[in-house]
Amino acid sequence: MLASTLRQRRHNLKQKIDFPAILWSGGARSRNFPNTYPFRASSHFLYFAGLPLENAAIRLDDGKLELYWDEPPEESTLWHGEQSDRDEIAAQIGADAAYPLPELSDRPRDAATIAVQDATTYQQQINTLNRSLSSPHESEGRDLTLIKAIICLRLTHDRHALSELQKAANVSVEAHQAGMRKAKIAKTEAEVRGAMESAIIANNMTCSYNSIVTVRGEVLHNERYDNPVEAGDLILADVGAETPLGWAADITRTFPATGKFSPTQRDIYDVVLAAQKRCIDRVKPGVEYRDIHLLAALTIAEGLVDLGILRGTPSELVDRDAHALFFPHGIGHLLGLDVHDMEDLGDLAGYEAGRQRSDRFGLGYLRLDRTLRSQMLVTIEPGFYQVPALLQRAQKQDKYKKIVNWERLAKFADTRGIRIEDDVLVTESGCEILTEKLPKVAEHIEELVMGNG
Amino acid sequence: MLASTLRQRRHNLKQKIDFPAILWSGGARSRNFPNTYPFRASSHFLYFAGLPLENAAIRLDDGKLELYWDEPPEESTLWHGEQSDRDEIAAQIGADAAYPLPELSDRPRDAATIAVQDATTYQQQINTLNRSLSSPHESEGRDLTLIKAIICLRLTHDRHALSELQKAANVSVEAHQAGMRKAKIAKTEAEVRGAMESAIIANNMTCSYNSIVTVRGEVLHNERYDNPVEAGDLILADVGAETPLGWAADITRTFPATGKFSPTQRDIYDVVLAAQKRCIDRVKPGVEYRDIHLLAALTIAEGLVDLGILRGTPSELVDRDAHALFFPHGIGHLLGLDVHDMEDLGDLAGYEAGRQRSDRFGLGYLRLDRTLRSQMLVTIEPGFYQVPALLQRAQKQDKYKKIVNWERLAKFADTRGIRIEDDVLVTESGCEILTEKLPKVAEHIEELVMGNG
Numbered sequence: 001m002l003a004s005t006l007r008q009r010r011h012n013l014k015q016k017i018d019f020p021a022i023l024w025s026g027g028a029r030s031r032n033f034p035n036t037y038p039f040r041a042s043s044h045f046l047y048f049a050g051l052p053l054e055n056a057a058i059r060l061d062d063g064k065l066e067l068y069w070d071e072p073p074e075e076s077t078l079w080h081g082e083q084s085d086r087d088e089i090a091a092q093i094g095a096d097a098a099y100p101l102p103e104l105s106d107r108p109r110d111a112a113t114i115a116v117q118d119a120t121t122y123q124q125q126i127n128t129l130n131r132s133l134s135s136p137h138e139s140e141g142r143d144l145t146l147i148k149a150i151i152c153l154r155l156t157h158d159r160h161a162l163s164e165l166q167k168a169a170n171v172s173v174e175a176h177q178a179g180m181r182k183a184k185i186a187k188t189e190a191e192v193r194g195a196m197e198s199a200i201i202a203n204n205m206t207c208s209y210n211s212i213v214t215v216r217g218e219v220l221h222n223e224r225y226d227n228p229v230e231a232g233d234l235i236l237a238d239v240g241a242e243t244p245l246g247w248a249a250d251i252t253r254t255f256p257a258t259g260k261f262s263p264t265q266r267d268i269y270d271v272v273l274a275a276q277k278r279c280i281d282r283v284k285p286g287v288e289y290r291d292i293h294l295l296a297a298l299t300i301a302e303g304l305v306d307l308g309i310l311r312g313t314p315s316e317l318v319d320r321d322a323h324a325l326f327f328p329h330g331i332g333h334l335l336g337l338d339v340h341d342m343e344d345l346g347d348l349a350g351y352e353a354g355r356q357r358s359d360r361f362g363l364g365y366l367r368l369d370r371t372l373r374s375q376m377l378v379t380i381e382p383g384f385y386q387v388p389a390l391l392q393r394a395q396k397q398d399k400y401k402k403i404v405n406w407e408r409l410a411k412f413a414d415t416r417g418i419r420i421e422d423d424v425l426v427t428e429s430g431c432e433i434l435t436e437k438l439p440k441v442a443e444h445i446e447e448l449v450m451g452n453g
Numbered sequence: 454m455l456a457s458t459l460r461q462r463r464h465n466l467k468q469k470i471d472f473p474a475i476l477w478s479g480g481a482r483s484r485n486f487p488n489t490y491p492f493r494a495s496s497h498f499l500y501f502a503g504l505p506l507e508n509a510a511i512r513l514d515d516g517k518l519e520l521y522w523d524e525p526p527e528e529s530t531l532w533h534g535e536q537s538d539r540d541e542i543a544a545q546i547g548a549d550a551a552y553p554l555p556e557l558s559d560r561p562r563d564a565a566t567i568a569v570q571d572a573t574t575y576q577q578q579i580n581t582l583n584r585s586l587s588s589p590h591e592s593e594g595r596d597l598t599l600i601k602a603i604i605c606l607r608l609t610h611d612r613h614a615l616s617e618l619q620k621a622a623n624v625s626v627e628a629h630q631a632g633m634r635k636a637k638i639a640k641t642e643a644e645v646r647g648a649m650e651s652a653i654i655a656n657n658m659t660c661s662y663n664s665i666v667t668v669r670g671e672v673l674h675n676e677r678y679d680n681p682v683e684a685g686d687l688i689l690a691d692v693g694a695e696t697p698l699g700w701a702a703d704i705t706r707t708f709p710a711t712g713k714f715s716p717t718q719r720d721i722y723d724v725v726l727a728a729q730k731r732c733i734d735r736v737k738p739g740v741e742y743r744d745i746h747l748l749a750a751l752t753i754a755e756g757l758v759d760l761g762i763l764r765g766t767p768s769e770l771v772d773r774d775a776h777a778l779f780f781p782h783g784i785g786h787l788l789g790l791d792v793h794d795m796e797d798l799g800d801l802a803g804y805e806a807g808r809q810r811s812d813r814f815g816l817g818y819l820r821l822d823r824t825l826r827s828q829m830l831v832t833i834e835p836g837f838y839q840v841p842a843l844l845q846r847a848q849k850q851d852k853y854k855k856i857v858n859w860e861r862l863a864k865f866a867d868t869r870g871i872r873i874e875d876d877v878l879v880t881e882s883g884c885e886i887l888t889e890k891l892p893k894v895a896e897h898i899e900e901l902v903m904g905n906g
Contacts, residue, residue, distance in 0.1 A: 195655070218534075
């Protein structure tokens with residue numbers, strides 16, 4: 001199945017470009033010698049080569065696939081065991097031919113490529129092609145044409161990809177369930193994280209990004225895990241798995257450490273959940289993702305007006321970016337081989353041709369601005385955060401100081417950060433939630449944490 | 454305590470070099486953009502700077518410490534939360550002065566340095582010093598003098614280091630206990646690994662190297678975890694923790710998945726354990742580490758003769774490298790900030806001046822050939838492996854084919870790989886085992902796996 005999937009992918013590429021392309025996988029990165037980080041192949045390579053081969057390249061030309069890869073030296077058997085040889089790998093991925101890596105230098109140098117992230121391989125790319133090579137988002141000519149063609153392919157997922165993405169989603173669901181079960185007895189964030197990542201490791205997957213597991217959910221990319229977990233804390237867990245072939249999931253849940261939301265936490269939670277549900281209900285082909293973001297903004301504004309935290313008409317509040325005081329990021333992003341899929345290409349993948357990032361506070365962090373199409377996979381992840389730096393600044397600004405009922409807001413001090421995130425596949429008739437099995441209704445989460453779930 | 458430890462370390466350095474040195478921490482490595490691997494600072498930097506600061510440099514001159522580091526931009530508070538500013542960090546590490554990173558370029562360019570592993574920072578080093586920069590093991594002049602001075606310091610551990618190393622050892626012990634408890638119900642290697650790494654993560658530590666958790670222990674650096682665990686399998690687990698400040702532990706245990714060694718497994722296990730115990734008993738100042746390796750070789754040869762697997766006189770078998778058919782690696786290595794401490798410096802740290810690697814099969818993989826001194830930390834890790842490639846070759850070689858009783862060996866087919874590894878600190882009067890709390894006597898391991906431990 002892998003070989004036929006890859007054949008179809010390069011056939012699709014052939015429809016879009018009439019010149020050869022070479023994609024490199026990259027090499028393992030040194031951590032502290034001789035330790036390396038676990039190898040992760042470049043996603044563009046993985047899309048067409050299927051397997052995470054180290055220090056490999058593929059040449060795609062007219063629908064044909066050539067593999068360039070050096071077999072490990074014989075003495076490496078002692079250290080790494082018997083490994084597949086080049087011909088076995090070539091057969092597995094349906095390559096039309098396979099050669100040692102150095103032979104790549106003998107091929108015509110007219111191929112397009114995409115610069116990889118690691119410097120050693122980047123230098124190899126330059127040497128092999130004998131020309132300079134821009135960062136992907138600054139590419140020109142054939143390289144840019146190749147990038148646009150690959151974006152077009154990777155924007156929507158084929159059956160093989162969807163099967164991998166569903167596996168990643170399932171294991172991520174398991175990880176979150178383990179985290180919720182652990183929460184009630186955990187003394188630190190690290191213990192909750194340990195339970196979650198254990199489920200991912202036990203399924204022979206890796207984390208698709210550095211986990212966020214924190215009682216300080218208002219720090220959006222918090223990568224520390226040393227806070228104690230105390231009664232009354234909300235734990236925000238943003239953790240996802242990646243399959244061995246590189247396909248990612250991305251889930252966030254927020255749950256009460258000791259099993260019960262406080263009334264204020266629950267009020268805010270219900271606002272975020274309402275926003276998430278309305279957004280997911282809106283997902284279908286033809287809809288603008290930007291409008292889904294604005295729907296989340298509106299729903300949050302409405303909810304905060306109802307709770308007496310914001311003053312005014314919800315739609316006007318959104319126009320003034322007041323929602324962004326509490327929901328300062330975008331509603332989500334593309335998901336695929338990368339957890340922020342194809343963001344190595346700058347906004348070329350996330351933004352439809354001719355569109356660019358807004359400089360509005362309430363829109364500038366939107367990572368995706370495209371018309372949704374069937375088989376696109378996106379995250380839907382509204383949130384509510386009390387970021388001290390943001391709110392302190394707003395309190396001094398004419399524009400915001402009267403919009404927020406600061407006294408009322410103070411009553412919600414136990415609600416630092418909430419985010420609810422699922423992976424949503426656009427289907428022909430609407431959408432399908434790959435991460436649907438994980439509870440997000442407050443009562444169901446409470447049951448799971450309390451051990452009755 | 455950190456500041457005074459660091460002061461002492463640079464005072465010690467001052468005794469050895471009379472010129473300035475600059476050490477860089479390195480930057481986070483891209484995994485798949487915008488994902489990065491968890492940041493790990495360069496060990497030489499960590500030794501003198503104490504904290505894992507990203508994209509930082511320190512200048513050491515005449516016992517003084519200058520920190521060069523850019524504070525994160527204000528807007529990063531939204532994503533990463535409040536962080537310590539430069540002056541707070543400087544106070545914490547007892548720096549004499551602290552500056553933005555670009556000011557490093559204004560300092561005299563006469564400093565020595567050690568090349569870091571990541572290419573971006575390496576380029577910064579070259580630009581700042583305005584000269585070429587060799588790989589550490591090919592350094593010359595002041596750089597080499599600096600390297601030798603740092604080796605001399607890092608070879609033995611101060612109290613702060615020992616306290617960190619003990620913490621790493623304790624958490625690693627916990628991880629191994631969790632693995633043994635999991636083994637009996639685990640269906641795959643990955644599940645055992647999940648339980649082990651969970652204990653490390655839960656203690657807010659990282660893995661000090663990529664874990665080996667395998668029923669194919671004969672593959673020395675096996676980093677796959679997808680084999681099923683079946684009755685009769687031995688699980689070889691080589692897993693260690695690293696503290697947030699970068700200090701490592703390194704433990705291997707081999708245990709029966711279902712709780713009971715078979716008689717053949719136990720026979721071999723007892724041979725390896727006897728070798729390990731004799732080696733540890735020998736550890737004290739003034740002893741040659743190479744002799745400890747040879748003692749392990751001899752003990753294994755004796756054991757295999759007793760079991761009828763090898764034929765001949767043990768000491769002659771060792772002279773002919775016959776032990777290396779089953780114990781092809783060295784008895785261990787230095788342990789400190791790196792799990793193979795200072796191996797970024799080639800053999801400069803591991804081999805005493807004037808010594809070099811042997812080309813003998815039974816000695817060539819020895820990573821450490823020094824006279825032991827008080828406060829050195831080494832691993833002691835003998836093993837027994839049936840590596841098909843090695844044994845098939847030996848069976849055809851005149852040198853070995855009659856030494857091995859191949860028929861007898863075939864009866865031990867259920868014993869693919871065994872290694873027992875502890876972290877042993879040389880003390881003034883002998884040694885101390887940092888990882889002593891983890892059982893290694895067969896019965897005690899069986900009890901732990903069976904759930905009575």
